[in-house]
Amino acid sequence: xxxxxxxxxxxxxxxxxxxxxxxxxxxxxxxxxxxxxxxxxxxxxxxxxxxxxxxxxxxxxxxxxxxxxxxxxxxxxxxxxxxxxxxxxxxxxxxxxxxxxxxxxxxxxxxxxxxxxxxxxxxxxxxxxxxxxxxxxxxxxxxxxxxxxxxxxxxxxxxxxxxxxxxxxxxxxxxxxxxxxxxxxxxxxxxxxxxxxxxxxxxxxxxxxxxxxxxxxxxxxxxxxxxxxxxxxxxxxxxxxxxxxxxxxxxxxxxxxxxxxxxxxxxxxxxxxxxxxx
Amino acid sequence: xxxxxxxxxxxxxxxxxxxxxxxxxxxxxxxxxxxxxxxxxxxxxxxxxxxxxxxxxxxxxxxxxxxxxxxxxxxxxxxxxxxxxxxxxxxxxxxxxxxxxxxxxxxxxxxxxxxxxxxxxxxxxxxxxxxxxxxxxxxxxxxxxxxxxxxxxxxxxxxxxxxxxxxxxxxxxxxxxxxxxxxxxxxxxxxxxxxxxxxxxxxxxxxxxxxxxxxxxxxxxxxxxxxxxxxxxxxxxxxxxxxxxxxxxxxxxxxxxxxxxxxxxxxxxxxxxxxxxxxxxxxxxxxxx
Numbered sequence: 233x234x235x236x237x238x239x240x241x242x243x244x245x246x247x248x249x250x251x252x253x254x255x256x257x258x259x260x261x262x263x264x265x266x267x268x269x270x271x272x273x274x275x276x277x278x279x280x281x282x283x284x285x286x287x288x289x290x291x292x293x294x295x296x297x298x299x300x301x302x303x304x305x306x307x308x309x310x311x312x313x314x315x316x317x318x319x320x321x322x323x324x325x326x327x328x329x330x331x332x333x334x335x336x337x338x339x340x341x342x343x344x345x346x347x348x349x350x351x352x353x354x355x356x357x358x359x360x361x362x363x364x365x366x367x368x369x370x371x372x373x374x375x376x377x378x379x380x381x382x383x384x385x386x387x388x389x390x391x392x393x394x395x396x397x398x399x400x401x402x403x404x405x406x407x408x409x410x411x412x413x414x415x416x417x418x419x420x421x422x423x424x425x426x427x428x429x430x431x432x433x434x435x436x437x438x439x440x441x442x443x444x445x446x447x448x449x450x451x452x453x454x455x456x457x458x459x460x461x462x463x464x465x466x467x468x469x470x471x472x473x474x475x476x477x478x479x480x481x482x483x484x485x486x487x488x489x490x491x492x493x494x495x496x497x498x499x500x501x502x503x504x505x506x507x508x509x510x
Numbered sequence: 511x512x513x514x515x516x517x518x519x520x521x522x523x524x525x526x527x528x529x530x531x532x533x534x535x536x537x538x539x540x541x542x543x544x545x546x547x548x549x550x551x552x553x554x555x556x557x558x559x560x561x562x563x564x565x566x567x568x569x570x571x572x573x574x575x576x577x578x579x580x581x582x583x584x585x586x587x588x589x590x591x592x593x594x595x596x597x598x599x600x601x602x603x604x605x606x607x608x609x610x611x612x613x614x615x616x617x618x619x620x621x622x623x624x625x626x627x628x629x630x631x632x633x634x635x636x637x638x639x640x641x642x643x644x645x646x647x648x649x650x651x652x653x654x655x656x657x658x659x660x661x662x663x664x665x666x667x668x669x670x671x672x673x674x675x676x677x678x679x680x681x682x683x684x685x686x687x688x689x690x691x692x693x694x695x696x697x698x699x700x701x702x703x704x705x706x707x708x709x710x711x712x713x714x715x716x717x718x719x720x721x722x723x724x725x726x727x728x729x730x731x732x733x734x735x736x737x738x739x740x741x742x743x744x745x746x747x748x749x750x751x752x753x754x755x756x757x758x759x760x761x762x763x764x765x766x767x768x769x770x771x772x773x774x775x776x777x778x779x780x781x782x783x784x785x786x787x788x789x790x791x792x793x794x795x796x797x798x799x
Contacts, residue, residue, distance in 0.1 A: 235696045239606065242598040246607075247614065249599045250615060253622045258679050287650065310530025328531070330788065331538045337787040338541065342754045342776050346544045347764065361761075370537045377534075403523035425750050431626030434726035434752070437688065438760035460628050467632045467731060471591025476636065483632050487625065498617070 257487075264484025267477045273485065277457075280473040281443070281466050286482045288447050292456030293486070295449070296364050296440060297429035301376075301422055303369035308376035309418065313406060336374035343371045344435035352439060355395045361449050363384050364440020369489020370427035371435055379424055383504050384410060416503040423497035431490050433460040459486045520576045542780060543743040549774030552767060554583040558776060564739045566754075567568055568762075573773035574778065576737045580654060580748040581779075583740060585722045588660030588665060589715065595662075596718075597711070604671075604677035605699045616674070627664070630648065631731040634660045639732050652734035653723060654748040669718040676710020676797050677703055713793030720786035724779065726752035751779045 275285030311328075347367030348359075357363045391413060395405040411418075413427040449456050459482050466479035472481050520528065543574030552572060553560055563573020603615045638660055680703045686700040734747025735757055749757075755772055762768040 235694055238696055239602075242602040243606065245595055245598040246602040246615065249595065249670065250618050252666075253618050256622075256625060256633065259637075260629070263636075276708065307530050307533050310527045311534040314524070314527035314531040314763050316742070318520065318527060321647070328535070330791070331535070333791050334784050335538045335541070337720050337724070339726065339752055339779055341726040341752050341759070342541065342545065342643070342737055342780055344775050345755065345759060345773060348759075349544060349548065350540065370541075373534060373537070378676050401521070403521060406523070427624055431624065431628070433626065433628045434756055437756070446518075457633065463628050463632055464727065464731075467628075467635050479632055483629055487629055490624055490626055491621065494621060508700055 237399045247448050250486045260480070260484045260487050263477075263480035265288050267481025268484065274480055276447070277478070278463070281462060281478055282472070283478070286459060286462060286485060288476075289459045289462045289482060290485060291448070292361070292441065292458040293359055293430055293460065293489070295456055296368055296436060296458060297426050299361070299365035300368035300372060300429045301425050303366060303408065304373050304376055304425060305422060307369075307419075308373055308380055312377050312384060313410070314378045315408065316381065317406060318403060325373065331376045332377050335370075336378070339434075340371060341434040342431055343367050344437070344439050347435065358453050359439060359442075359455050360453045361440055362452050364436040364456075366433060367435050367439055368429040372428050375425045375428050376421040378388045378416050379421030379501075383414035384421070386504065388418070389446075403495065414504075417502045420501040420504060423500065427490050427493035427497065430486065430493060431460075433464055437461050437464060457488075527590075529652070542784070545773055545777035547778050548770055549777045550770075551626040552770040552774045553765070560771070561778070565735045568768050570575055572774075573766070574751075574771075574775055576739050577751045577754045577775060578778070579739050580733070581723060581750040581752075582655050583744060583748070584658045584661060584733070584750050585719055587655065587744065588661035588722045589719055589740070591659065592666050592669055592718070593715070596666055597673060599666075599670045600674040600677055600711075601699055601704070604674045605695065605703065612678075616671055618693055619671040622638040623671070626727040627725060627727040630660060634732040648683050650734065650747060652732055653745050654733060654740055655744040657729045657733040657748075657750070658744070660664050660728055661675075661725060664717040664725060664728060665722045667765035668721055669714050672714030672717060672794070673707070676707035676714060679710065679798055680706045707795045707797060710797030713790045713795075713797065716786045716790035716793065720783045720790065724752055724783055726756045729753045730756045751775050754787060755779075 247347065261451045273290060274287050277289065278284035278285055315325055315328055319328075344367060347370065347509040348363065351357050351363045352359060359368075387410065391409055392405065395409045400408065424505040436458065437460070440455055441458045442455040443457065443461060443465050463479050463482050466482070467474040549695050556572065558565065560572060560580065561574050563571060563572050565573045569602060603612055607615065608619075617731045635654065638656050639651030641651070642648065642653065642659070655673065684706065685698055688702040689695070693701065710792040729750055730753040733753050735749055735753060736747035737749050737754070740746055740748045755776060758768070758772060762772055
C-alpha cells in the first residue's frame with residue numbers, strides 16, 4: 233500500500249517535471265505569438281524596441297554563433313584528434329580531460345570578463361562582434377570537444393587495425409578513416425555548440441552587443457544587436473507593456489532557434505548511434 | 511609502446527594538431543591565470559578584507575561579503591528545493607519507466623537544460639517575482655528567495671539526468687538478486703540501488719551547485735541587485751557574485767581598481783566552481799567504477 237503511494241507520488245513529480253518543458257513552451261507561445269505580426273522577423277526594430285521586428289537582432293545572433301563555431305571547430309577537432317590519436321593514456325591526457333570539464337562548467341560571465349581583456353583590449357578588437365565571437369568560441373569549445381571525442385572513441389577498434397594493416401600513415405588514417413567515420417559526431421557537436429552560443433547572454437552583453445542604432449556591422453570593430461541583449465534590455469522595462477510584448481516575441485524566436493538547433497543535433501547524433509551499432 | 515609522446519613520432523600533421531591542442535590548453539589555463547593576475551592589485555591593497563568587508567563603494571572600498579553571502583544563500587536554497595524533486599524524478603525514471611519512456615524523459619531534460627538563461631530571466635521577471643510578491647505579501651518580489659527558486663528550476667534537469675545515470679548504471683544483477691530475496695521493487699530501489707549510486711548522486715549535486723553558482727542573467731533580473739549582507743533574511747533583495755559582475759562589468763570595463771575588484775570577485779567564483787566541478791567529476795567517476 234505504502235509502496236504504491238510512493239510510486240504514485242514520485243510518478244506525479246516526474247510528470248510535473250516533464251510538464252515543465254511544455255509549460256515553458258506554452259507560455260512562450262501564448263505570450264510571444266501576439267507580437268509575431270507578419271514580418272516580425274524581417275523588420276527593423278523601432279522606437280527603442282517598442283515596435284517593429286527583430287531582423288537585425290536575429291542577424292546579430294546568427295553572426296555571433298556562426299563565427300564562433302568557425303573559430304572553435306578547428307581547435308576542437310585538432311585537440312581531440314591530438315588527444316585520441318597521438319597521445320597515449322597518461323597524466324597529460326587525464327589533465328586535458330579535466331580541463332575540458334572545468335572549462336565547460338566555468339560561469340559564462342567569466343568568459344566575458346577575461347575575453348574582453350584578452351581580445352577586446354590586448355588584440356584591440358574593442359566591443360565588437362569579433363570579440364564576442366572569439367569569447368563564444370572559447371565557451372563552446374568543450375561542447376564541440378565532447379561530441380567529437382564521443383564519436384571518435386566510439387569507432388570500432390577494427391577500423392584502426394584495418395588501417396594499420398594497410399600500412400596507412402597516421403595522417404592518412406585520420407583523413408581516410410577517422411574523419412569520415414566520425415562525421416556525424418562532428419556535425420552533432422557543431423549544432424550543439426551553435427545552440428549553446430545562441431542561448432548565451434552574459435558573456436556577450438558588455439563585450440559584443442549594443443541595444444539599438446546599429447544594423448549590419450560595417451567593420452570588424454562594430455558591435456551588433458542580438459536577440460539575447462534585446463530581451464535583456466526590454467525585460468527590465470517590465471512596467472512598459474509594449475516593451476515586454478516585444479521581449480516575448482524575441483524570446484519566442486530565440487527559444488525556437490535554440491530548440492531547432494538542438495533537434496538538428498539530435499538527428500545527427502541518432503546516426504552516430506546507429507553506425508556504432510553496426 | 512611509449513609512455514608518452516616524443517617529438518620524433520610527430521609528423522607535420524601531428525604538429526598541427528599539437529598546436530591546436532595548445533590553443534585549447536592556453537585558452538583554458540589563460541582564463542584562470544588572467545583572473546589571478548588581474549585581481550592582484552586589489553588583493554594587495556585590501557588583503558583578506560576584500561572577502562570580509564561588507565562595503566562596496568566604487569572609489570572607496572571593495573568588500574565582497576554581501577555577494578559571497580548572497581551567492582551561498584541563493585545556491586543553498588536552490589539545492590535544498592531541487593534535491594527531493596530531482597531525486598524523486600531520477601528514481602522513478604530509472605527504476606519504473608520502460609526504456610522508451612526513459613529515453614523520452616532524458617531527451618526532455620536535455621531540451622530543458624538548453625533553455626537559455628535569458629528566457630528563464632524573462633519568465634522570472636514576469637511571473638515569479640509577481641507571484642512571490644503576492645503570495646508572501648512583500649513590497650518587492652525581487653528577493654534572494656525568488657532567485658533561489660528560479661535557480662532550482664534551472665538546475666533541475668541537470669541534477670535529475672546525472673543522478674538518473676548513476677542509478678541506472680547499477681548492475682541489474684543486484685536488482686535481480688534483491689528481488690529474488692523477496693524485496694519489493696521500492697525496497698530494492700531504496701536499499702540496494704540508491705546506496706550504491708550515492709557517489710554518482712553526490713557528484714551530480716556538486717555539478718548542479720556549480721552551475722547554479724555561476725548563473726548570471728536569470729539571477730541578475732530577479733535578485734534585486736542590492737549590495738548588503740543579507741543576514742538570514744531570504745525575503746529581501748540581495749546580490750550574488752555573478753549578478754554583481756553582470757551589473758557592473760560594463761561600467762568598469764578593462765581598467766582601474768574597480769575592474770580589478772570585479773576580477774577578484776570573478777576569481778573567487780572561478781575557484782569555487784572549479785573545485786565543485788573537479789570533485790563532482792571525481793565522484794561520478796568513482797560511481798562508474
